[in-house]
Amino acid sequence: MEQNNSTNPKTLLKAISPQRVIWPILIGFVAVIYLLVKDFEPGTFDLIEFSWITLIGLFIAFLMMALRDFGYMARLRILTENEFSWRKTFRIIMLWEFTSAITPSAIGGTSFAILYLNKEGLNLGKSSAVVMATSFLDELYFIIMLPLILLVLDWQQLFLLNAENTSSLASSLLFLILGAYLLKLAYLIVLSYGLFKNPRGLKWLLLWIFKLPILRRWKQGANQAGTDIIESSKDLKNKNYIFWLKAFFATFCSWTARYWVVNSILLAFWCCKYSSLDHLMIFARQLLMWIMMLISPTPGGSGFSEWVFTKYLGDFIPEAGLSITLALIWRLISYYPYLFIGAYMLPKWIKENF
Template identity: 55%
Template structure:
């Protein structure tokens, strides 16, 4: 007899190699290096002074990173109905973040996350439903927060970045497209998971009719049936359950965006913290179009163009200082996942796939 957990027999993660982490590192450092080379000014070192205040704010930035992962981990523990203890949930999150870091932003780690969750002990249907719920919660944060922050920060504050009118229009266009995609996905998941799971199964089977996915169609059919059963479980969850997972999601995403505020406060006197926070939300939506792994290169470039005006230095120093801050931001929020993932991932693959 097969195990009840219905583990995936083939290895959908086999194309993921730890050495792929080198690609986003080279891309990110390459773009940063080019920007620094073109705009290098030795006076930039004079305005970045490390003090006790800097140490405290940098420590707070790391605490926000802890909050980001803690929120994700707690949410996974709740969604798994306690089947995942803290360290197991944290391991899955680290694997998930690593996959997101080495794949294009539009793809992310969600598709492989089902494999991670399934191999850690949940059946395939429960794993699929859990990952879809996390996707729903992540996108719900954007769907709710984006219009709220536009209202609070104002249209001009978010999209008028002191450049041409066409640049503002392009930023607005990217944001509207990204927001529309997220809203459409949220509506699809709400309808499929809570109202018509059979329709979601039909969509899943339709996707697995594609030539390069067809060989997994039987597994998709079984997963679709399991999703229907898991959907019934989630629909019957009490209000307290949903309050907990929404709060965990809010903790994670808000902590993620507050890192930049803390990093800037470590070296400068910053006044427009709400606007900086709001612009990061727009940056994240724009990164949906990035074809590079984890938005490498694109993220650093957008940071220097979209957040540089909040750095209170002379105009001649804006670009080199903002490039340095962009590199620090990625060192805190991105590269640690590449480093940890490149250690954890090969061991995880050997334990679950290589006998």
């Protein structure tokens, strides 16, 4: 039988080649240097005061990332019904995050996730089911949280509609976020229908859509996706509500902890000395930032993420140069570690499993 390209060791080795790891790092640093040169003003770093608050805030930021990874690990154990040990679960999550970090945000690491789970001992059908379930839960978190945020916060402030001299930027961000939200909602509805109601009907629809000339080249991938959904549906349909509540709670903790990293960084450098820190608003804007980052064509959103940080959280930071510096610290804590951990772990994993 011909080996599937996604399971070919050479393909995996290419995915972690030095070029793949270096590109997101270079793109991110070039973006930061450009923004610093463009907006830096003398005396910017005089605003930073290092103190015990700085150390405590940075410690909390790293703690939030640890909680985020623990939430992902707990969810994976729930979805696999404790099939994996904590050690093996940690390895899978780190490999998964590494793949996400070196691919465009819209693609993510799910294309390799099924392979990781399968090679660690799950059959292909259950591996597909677990990956589909994680995608379903992640999208559900975003779909639920945005309306809740709009109910409790000033939506004009949330979307920067009151900011001076940013009318065009605010309008662009608003349409971008709403468009991304509607796409997520549509994806969640289609995925839910396929997983829990009519998987064969969804596969038929996918194949019909991918008969279009512009999409025909991806028809084989659509066929495989449809097959994965059918296999996933068999395993997920009969799970009880306790199973889904536990899995969603782990998802909620993981994503929420990820967003509190920025709150912790702003607290660390005591930006509240210069402007009050509305932690709920900062959290809400990160939710919207993450939705916007999905359109980034760069690996892991490099470059685009730093720019969005400075534009969308800049009114909580007194100087543009300082906001760029904090954006870099944010990425150093929440993104770059996965590049290095994954680049270390994946060659050894390939050698052991192939």
